[in-house]
Amino acid sequence: DVKVTQSSRYLVKRTGEKVFLECVQDMDHENMFWYRQDPGLGLRLIYFSYDVKMKEKGDIPEGYSVSREKKERFSLILESASTNQTSMYLCASSLRGRAFFGQGTRLTVV
Amino acid sequence: QKEVEQNSGPLSVPEGAIASLNCTYSDRGSQSFFWYRQYSGKSPELIMFIYSNGDKEDGRFTAQLNKASQYVSLLIRDSQPSDSATYLCAVVPQSSGTYKYIFGTGTRLKVLA
Numbered sequence: 749d750v751k752v753t754q755s756s757r758y759l760v761k762r763t764g765e766k767v768f769l770e771c772v773q774d775m776d777h778e779n780m781f782w783y784r785q786d787p788g789l790g791l792r793l794i795y796f797s798y799d800v801k802m803k804e805k806g807d808i809p810e811g812y813s814v815s816r817e818k819k820e821r822f823s824l825i826l827e828s829a830s831t832n833q834t835s836m837y838l839c840a841s842s843l844r845g846r847a848f849f850g851q852g853t854r855l856t857v858v
Numbered sequence: 859q860k861e862v863e864q865n866s867g868p869l870s871v872p873e874g875a876i877a878s879l880n881c882t883y884s885d886r887g888s889q890s891f892f893w894y895r896q897y898s899g900k901s902p903e904l905i906m907f908i909y910s911n912g913d914k915e916d917g918r919f920t921a922q923l924n925k926a927s928q929y930v931s932l933l934i935r936d937s938q939p940s941d942s943a944t945y946l947c948a949v950v951p952q953s954s955g956t957y958k959y960i961f962g963t964g965t966r967l968k969v970l971a
Contacts (some may be wrong), residue, residue, distance in 0.1 A: 781959075788866075790963035791902075791946065806958070838901055845890045845950060847959060849901040 751775070754839050754850035761857050767826040769853050771839030779842040780822040782806075782814065784835040785852075791838065797822055829857045861885065862949050864962035872970050877934040879945050879965050884928070887952025891923055891930045894946040896964065902946055906932060937969045 755770035773780065781796040783806075793806030795814040803814050811833060815823045822841075826833055834857045839850040863882045871877045879893075890909055894902035908914045908921040908930065920933040930949075934941055944964040951960060 783961075788963065791961040793958065796958060804958075846892070846904055846907060847894075847948075848904065852901045 752839060752841055752848050752850040754837075754853050756853050757851060759853060759855045761826075761829050761855065763830060763857055765826075765829045765857075767829050767855065767857075769824040769826075769837055769839075769855070771822045771824070771850055772820050773822075773841040773848070774820065775841065775843065775848075776819065777841035777843050777848075778819070780816065781840040781842070781847065782812075782822065782824045783838045783840065784808070785838055786835050794824065826855075829855075831857050833857050861951065861960045862947055862962040864945075864947055864965045866963060867966040868968045869965055870968045870970060871937050873937060873939060875937050877937045877941065877967055877969070879932040879934075879947075879967065880929060881931070881947030881949075881962055882929045883947075883949045883951075883960075885949070885951035885960075886925075886928060888925075888928075888949045889952060890950040891921070892948040892959070893919075893921060893930075893932045894948060894961075896944045896946060898943075934967075937967075939969045939971045942967055942969050 751774045782794045783791045797803045797816040813825045837853045840847040893906040896902040906921040908923045914921045918935045922931040944966045946964045947962040948959040
């Protein structure tokens with residue numbers, strides 16, 4: 749079974765904090781993704797990576813950055829958290845087009 | 859026009875009936891189509907994928923693709939209360955150099971016991 753693991757299930761952070769969300773996959777997938785999911789807006793792509801140190805902006809990259817130093821790990825960084833970044837964050841990795849999601853991190857910024 | 863459109867529902871069907879979920883997409887050159895199921899509070903899980911025109915069956919699930927009309931459907935036969943979830947359609951547009959999925963906002967399915 750493919751395993752995609754996100755470091756935290758729930759997080760509460762203060763406005764202005766730098767926030768790190770970590771994601772690890774164990775199946776040697778090249779493609780990894782970060783999405784956020786909000787009611788009525790669906791899944792929106794923040795960033796994706798198609799190889800180590802390679803990244804591409806998604807639809808809503810503002811306020812976020814990513815890091816992929818190793819193939820199995822893809823990190824999402826909120827440079828200065830704001831209340832409008834309160835959301836469910838989902839990491840995924842994909843093989844031959846089939847995406848597998850982590851359990852999600854519900855981030856609340858207060 | 860949204861790139862991938864789904865009716866948000868809820869779609870209510872009685873137990874044992876066929877549930878029919880639809881998705882339309884705007885990029886005519888799209889090649890890959892996926893259906894994900896998402897239970898409340900959980901992450902999406904892949905249940906079907908289809909690349910070619912026609913039908914693809916897997917157990918109680920059938921995915922149907924019509925590229926000329928730009929829609930993809932998911933049929934769930936003998937619906938069970940455990941099928942109650944939100945179903946997300948995902949499309950990989952032709953313009954995407956890699957597997958950069960575009961998701962619909964999902965259709966909520968309620969199967970009534």
